[in-house]
Amino acid sequence: MISAPAAALAPPDLLRIARQVLHEEAAALYGVADAVGATPDFARCVAAILGLTGRVAVTGVGKSAHIAGKIVATLNGTGTPALFMHAADALHGDLGMIQAQDFVLAISKSGDTAEIKVLVPLLRRRGVPLAALVSNADSYLAQQADYVLHAPVAREACPNNLAPTTSTTAALALGDALAVCLLEARHFSAQDFARLHPGGTLGKQLYLTVGDLSRQNQRPHVGLDAPLKEVLLEISGKRLGATAVLNAAGALAGIITDGDLRRMLGGHLTDLETVRARDILTPAPATVGIDDFAAEALARMQARNITQLVVLENERFAGFIHLHDLLREGLV
Structure with a gap:
């Protein structure tokens, strides 16, 4: 039975312990970074994986298994x-998922766990390349592996030096380094990432285009000589807070926003009947391309502190995208 603590720790003690853990784990990562360059194995491992026609099977037991799952993801x-x-589980049938064209990355702090010692000879019989991500470079697993990814850890952040803490952080970080090296070597782009992550806000930032949103909106526009009443009706009727102003050739001449109207009325004009769109438009308004990412439209709105952009397709007026469109999609 776990005994209750004699007294609760005071907040300053808790903060001291938390900082100590973080400092110890951060220091260990510097050691792992140094170890990566100590042998050619890391670079050789990356090259071997790049040449695969199969998959990378990542394995481990205990906490290393949890780290393996994250590296796989x-x-x-x-x-x-x-x-x-x-x-x-590999010893009870799951070994069948390993094919001759695959590559195995085995994670173990000690490199001497019972399951690993049984598994390694079985992998060797299947003829698959084997990389060992270990803290102990002299372990059984390291000696049997084709590639050793060394993650040296002097001690765990646990005060008893028992709970896997620093060692799992080191293994996870080294797995991240491996994944990012492979990503760079494959010239894996943001568009590639988007194809694999279509869900959620992150995916929308990488695949949702301006046109995907603006095509759902109406396209308020008036001519240069449109009277004030027509401008008002176009802005209020199409509910985007603005209207484009087009010249006789249909090219964009400017924009009129509801803010422009308020400023005009505040100017104490006496003869509103004579006001035309050309008199109150803002030339050269902020625009965005219809094929640009919606996230880019948001960045432009934020930079100019505005709520809508004119959308252009082949340099021609194609509508508006509004901040509300981006809010609706969860991009803000």
Whole structure:
């Protein structure tokens, strides 16, 4: 039975412990970074994975298995096909998921766990390349592997030096380094990322275009000689807070917003019947291309502190995109 603490820790003690853990783990990562360059194995491992026709199978047991699952998710999301195989389950049938064209990355702090010692000879019989992500470079796993990804850890952040803390952080970070190197080597672009992450706000930022949103809106526009009443009706009727002003050739001459109207009325004009669109338009308004990403439209609105942009298609007026469109999609 776990005994209750004699007394609760004071907030200053809690902060001291938290900072100590973070400093210890950060210091360990510097050691891992140094170890990456100590041998050619990391670069050789990256090259081997790039040449695969199969998948990277990442395996481990205990906390290393959880780290393996996250590395698999990162590899899959950045263009390297991967799968997770629990080292214990591999001994009870899951080994069948490993094919001759695959590559195995085994994660183990000690490199000497019982499951790993049983699994490695079985992998060797299948003839698949094996990389070991270990803290102990002299371990059984490291000695049997084709590539050693060394993540040295002097001690865990746990005061008893028992709970996997620093070692799992080091393994996770080294797995991230591997995934990012592969990403860079594949010239994996933001568009590639978007194809694999279509859901949620992150995906929308990378695939949703201005046209996807602006085509749902009406296209308020008037001619240069439109009277004030027509301008008012166009702005209020189409509910975008503005109207484009087009010349006789249909090219964009400017924009009139509801703010322009308020400023005009505040100027104490006496003869509103004579006012025409050309008299109150703002020339050279802010625009965005119909094929630009919606996230770019948001950035332009924020930079200018405005709520709508004129949308252009082949340099011709194609409508408006409004801040409300972006809010509706959760991009703001």
